[in-house]
Amino acid sequence: MKKYRYIFFLSLPLFTLWFCTSSSSVKEKEINVTKASKDIRVMNKQVAVLELFTSQGCSSCPSADRLLDKLSDVENVIALSFHVDYWDRLGWKDPYSSKEYTKRQYNYASVLNSQVYTPQLVINGESEMVGSDSKKIDNTLKAAWSMATNTSISIDNFSLVNGKANIHYTIKGITNRSMLNIALVEKKTTTAIRAGENGGATLKGTNVVRDFKTISNATDGANTYSLEVPKDVEGKNMAVVIFIQQKDNKIIAADKASPSL
Numbered sequence: 419m420k421k422y423r424y425i426f427f428l429s430l431p432l433f434t435l436w437f438c439t440s441s442s443s444v445k446e447k448e449i450n451v452t453k454a455s456k457d458i459r460v461m462n463k464q465v466a467v468l469e470l471f472t473s474q475g476c477s478s479c480p481s482a483d484r485l486l487d488k489l490s491d492v493e494n495v496i497a498l499s500f501h502v503d504y505w506d507r508l509g510w511k512d513p514y515s516s517k518e519y520t521k522r523q524y525n526y527a528s529v530l531n532s533q534v535y536t537p538q539l540v541i542n543g544e545s546e547m548v549g550s551d552s553k554k555i556d557n558t559l560k561a562a563w564s565m566a567t568n569t570s571i572s573i574d575n576f577s578l579v580n581g582k583a584n585i586h587y588t589i590k591g592i593t594n595r596s597m598l599n600i601a602l603v604e605k606k607t608t609t610a611i612r613a614g615e616n617g618g619a620t621l622k623g624t625n626v627v628r629d630f631k632t633i634s635n636a637t638d639g640a641n642t643y644s645l646e647v648p649k650d651v652e653g654k655n656m657a658v659v660i661f662i663q664q665k666d667n668k669i670i671a672a673d674k675a676s677p678s679l
Contacts, residue, residue: 466562474512475505477615482537482549487624510614543667573675598636602629
């Protein structure tokens with residue numbers, strides 16, 4: 419069994435970054451979404467938000483990217499790809515990377531008492547795991563779907579007008595001063611990688627986050643919000659994801675929509 423591990427020490431306290439941990443045992447699980455994910459029919463409306471922290475510069479990440487693509491088609495799953503920037507110095511600058519997404523991953527690591535690595539998947543803000551570990555993902559999804567919720571959020575309209583993404587949404591139930599997160603995503607991406615660990619490969623992404631905003635207090639009732647539309651994204655390839663997240667990072671409601679064109 420061949421195993422690669424890159425270790426970097428950053429100035430950020432308490433954490434050692436373990437980048438691109440891979441093994442044959444993990445890769446054996448990477449391709450298949452297990453039968454449990456495909457066959458579950460969820461009777462309630464609880465949605466599982468999957469946040470994959472990934473990078474085009476990490477050789478272990480493509481397997482997790484492919485699995486996330488399959489999981490994005492599972493009922494009551496909303497998948498997001500956050501491209502982190504700490505791989506950018508190692509041969510290939512990921513065009514979708516952001517230091518803000520790296521900060522989000524560090525915040526999760528602090529709350530979940532975990533390491534920071536790629537590919538790392540966080541489900542509903544409560545559980546983290548290797549992003550290609552389909553068995554653990556399945557078990558975590560079943561637990562997430564079984565949780566009761568008394569809060570709902572729905573996107574009533576999502577339109578693109580004069581370079582603006584205009585979102586009309588409604589929140590119902592108990593929010594307890596939770597945060598509202600809004601992610602503008604590119605549904606499908608394709609990138610030819612010219613350098614780094616994935617040099618020579620063509621990588622595909624699913625629901626790649628292009629802009630991300632957090633509103634400190636989710637307000638009950640009808641609401642609106644607008645974001646700038648990235649100039650390099652076609653409207654038909656865009657979507658918006660909104661989700662309510664408590665102060666302890668637990669996600670309690672979410673919705674996704676494509677624009678009305």
